[in-house]
Amino acid sequence: MIRLFEQHYVRRQRELDGMWRYVREDGREYSLPVPGCVEQHPELLTYRGKGSFYKRVSVREKTNIRLEFKGVSHTAEVYFDGAFVVHHYNAFTGFDGVIADVEPGEHEIRVCVDNSFNEESALHIPNDYYTYGGIIRPVVLEELGNAYIRELRFTPVRQDGVWQGVVEAWVENLTGKALDLEFTASLAGARAAGRVSLEAGRAGKAELSLSCGEAEEWNPDSPRLYLLHTGLLSGGVAVDDYIERVGFREIGRKDHRILINGKPVFLKGFNRHEDYGTLGCALPLQVMAQDMDLMREAGANAVRTCHYPNDERFLDLCDERGMLVWEENHARGLSLERMCNPNFDRQCRDCIREMITRHYNHPAIVVWGILNECDSTSREGREKYQSQYEQIRGLDASRPVTSATCKHFKDICLDLPDIVSFNMYSGWYEDVPVKERHEQEMDWIARAGGAGKPVIVSEFGAAAIYGCRDRGRCKWSEERQADIIRENLEVYREDPRLTGVFIWQFADCKVTEEEWFFSRARCHNNKGVVDEYRRPKEAFDVVKELFAGMNGGRRDDKTV
Numbered sequence: 090m091i092r093l094f095e096q097h098y099v100r101r102q103r104e105l106d107g108m109w110r111y112v113r114e115d116g117r118e119y120s121l122p123v124p125g126c127v128e129q130h131p132e133l134l135t136y137r138g139k140g141s142f143y144k145r146v147s148v149r150e151k152t153n154i155r156l157e158f159k160g161v162s163h164t165a166e167v168y169f170d171g172a173f174v175v176h177h178y179n180a181f182t183g184f185d186g187v188i189a190d191v192e193p194g195e196h197e198i199r200v201c202v203d204n205s206f207n208e209e210s211a212l213h214i215p216n217d218y219y220t221y222g223g224i225i226r227p228v229v230l231e232e233l234g235n236a237y238i239r240e241l242r243f244t245p246v247r248q249d250g251v252w253q254g255v256v257e258a259w260v261e262n263l264t265g266k267a268l269d270l271e272f273t274a275s276l277a278g279a280r281a282a283g284r285v286s287l288e289a290g291r292a293g294k295a296e297l298s299l300s301c302g303e304a305e306e307w308n309p310d311s312p313r314l315y316l317l318h319t320g321l322l323s324g325g326v327a328v329d330d331y332i333e334r335v336g337f338r339e340i341g342r343k344d345h346r347i348l349i350n351g352k353p354v355f356l357k358g359f360n361r362h363e364d365y366g367t368l369g370c371a372l373p374l375q376v377m378a379q380d381m382d383l384m385r386e387a388g389a390n391a392v393r394t395c396h397y398p399n400d401e402r403f404l405d406l407c408d409e410r411g412m413l414v415w416e417e418n419h420a421r422g423l424s425l426e427r428m429c430n431p432n433f434d435r436q437c438r439d440c441i442r443e444m445i446t447r448h449y450n451h452p453a454i455v456v457w458g459i460l461n462e463c464d465s466t467s468r469e470g471r472e473k474y475q476s477q478y479e480q481i482r483g484l485d486a487s488r489p490v491t492s493a494t495c496k497h498f499k500d501i502c503l504d505l506p507d508i509v510s511f512n513m514y515s516g517w518y519e520d521v522p523v524k525e526r527h528e529q530e531m532d533w534i535a536r537a538g539g540a541g542k543p544v545i546v547s548e549f550g551a552a553a554i555y556g557c558r559d560r561g562r563c564k565w566s567e568e569r570q571a572d573i574i575r576e577n578l579e580v581y582r583e584d585p586r587l588t589g590v591f592i593w594q595f596a597d598c599k600v601t602e603e604e605w606f607f608s609r610a611r612c613h614n615n616k617g618v619v620d621e622y623r624r625p626k627e628a629f630d631v632v633k634e635l636f637a638g639m640n641g642g643r644r645d646d647k648t649v
């Protein structure tokens with residue numbers, strides 16, 4: 090499955106899922122499923138290195154082929170019939186390549202994949218999550234005509250109580266001659282058309298406005314979605330189409346709160362890694378749906394995609410279920426030394442661009458995050474935070490930005506984001522009274538640049554080994570994890586200055602043995618309220634009890 094809705098009827102599209110030939114660097118051959126992680130194979134359980142995936146495809150007539158990879162972990166080099174097509178770094182963002190004038194018949198796709206840690210890789214490093222190897226998300230083969238819609242952006246705006254929709258399309262001309270095309274859009278009963286002129290071999294932009302008076306708004310309790318149909322015509326004949334699924338909603342901020350369509354919202358949810366038992370990070374829709382249902386059962390209305398952009402199909406689920414999303418770029422706990430890796434700035438910039446370009450239309454995404462627990466205490470670090478916030482705001486002015494800090498009392502960047510977020514492990518890493526420590530933190534935030542801003546507790550929690558029970562409620566037991574989460578939630582739910590809390594974390598996840606084995610039993614981060622097979626721990630029911638009716642300590646507002 091590519092997305093949870095059809096994106097094309099004119100453009101020919103097929104998913105290249107199924108078994109691919111995989112040749113490891115030492116020549117050993119395997120047949121592996123795509124999407125998938127190589128680690129699911131018994132001989133590749135801990136493989137870290139290079140290998141090539143091969144797939145043979147056929148086309149019936151001469152055409153332009155677009156290959157889209159939704160995620161390859163973590164570096165990919167793509168070849169078509171032996172000719173280089175595209176290189177991409179980062180497991181968690183999609184990329185594509187176009188091969189023009191492909192002759193009818195059979196052809197070979199080769200994807201060289203590398204998940205090794207090296208100086209080239211500034212973001213995939215030994216960490217408190219695992220960097221798997223493989224083609225971890227769907228691969229799509231499309232057959233294009235003379236021109237195609239490369240990117241489609243929908244921005245909902247409410248004007249005088251009526252929903253308007255701004256539709257922007259970036260169109261590529263694949264021919265050696267100029268083209269004059271018609272661009273059409275239809276949504277929620279409204280239609281519009283315009284023209285786009287393209288120079289030979291160049292791209293152009295089309296923009297239309299739609300007045301959608303009858304449209305119902307999207308909000309967490311009523312996540313109304315609509316299909317935006319767009320098309321390209323040449324001389325009245327359809328040459329391409331592009332369908333997006335959108336929602337009418339606006340994000341705002343007021344009095345310490347995030348607003349959705351003018352109503353205050355309190356985010357209560359989980360940090361969720363894409364990781365499952367023996368499947369690694371290549372989660373099938375079944376697991377995504379199970380995670381959604383379990384988070385909903387716990388009473389969550391929000392999820393943080395720690396610490397990287399997520400699979401579009403999960404974001405589609407969030408759109409359908411009204412699950413609010415804090416999506417963030419790929420970075421976790423990088424020191425200034427690591428942030429000064431020569432590739433760091435570019436790899437972060439690419440990740441942010443690809444994340445926002447591809448995920449902009451998801452109504453469920455309400456916050457963009459960056460640089461979880463990176464260096465925000467130095468001048469050099471601040472420059473990088475500032476640059477990335479500016480990049481995000483330049484790409485999307487419709488959503489607030491934030492970053493989860495753990496640099497308590499030392500962070501010099503709290504004036505930069507729209508929302509201040511902090512990670513706090515009272516009762517686990519720090520045996521301190523939750524309320525006193527929380528008041529200290531909130532006082533410091535107000536003095537250090539966060540005054541008047543919405544505040545989110547972006548991480549709190551404790552570890553428990555599934556099945557470890559102890560009447561003494563020792564640390565690592567399920568009982569103690571439940572106690573610590575209860576103590577924290579009972580404080581946070583009474584604080585009207587908070588606009589959200591995210592428990593660390595939803596499910597246990599694998600971590601790299603290098604650098605982490607000593608503090609991560611089983612080489613897992615065991616702070617899930619369910620284990621890596623989604624078996625609930627005692628804490629799950631505590632969360633369910635306390636999330637119920639939790640709206641951030643305000644009796645007056647009717648948060649959604």
Ligand code: ADA
Pocket residue numbers: 217395421422461462495512548593614616
């Ligand atoms: C940090 C970090 C998380 C995880 C957590 C923990 O807050 O952001 O990724 O490592 O600590 O489990 O200690």
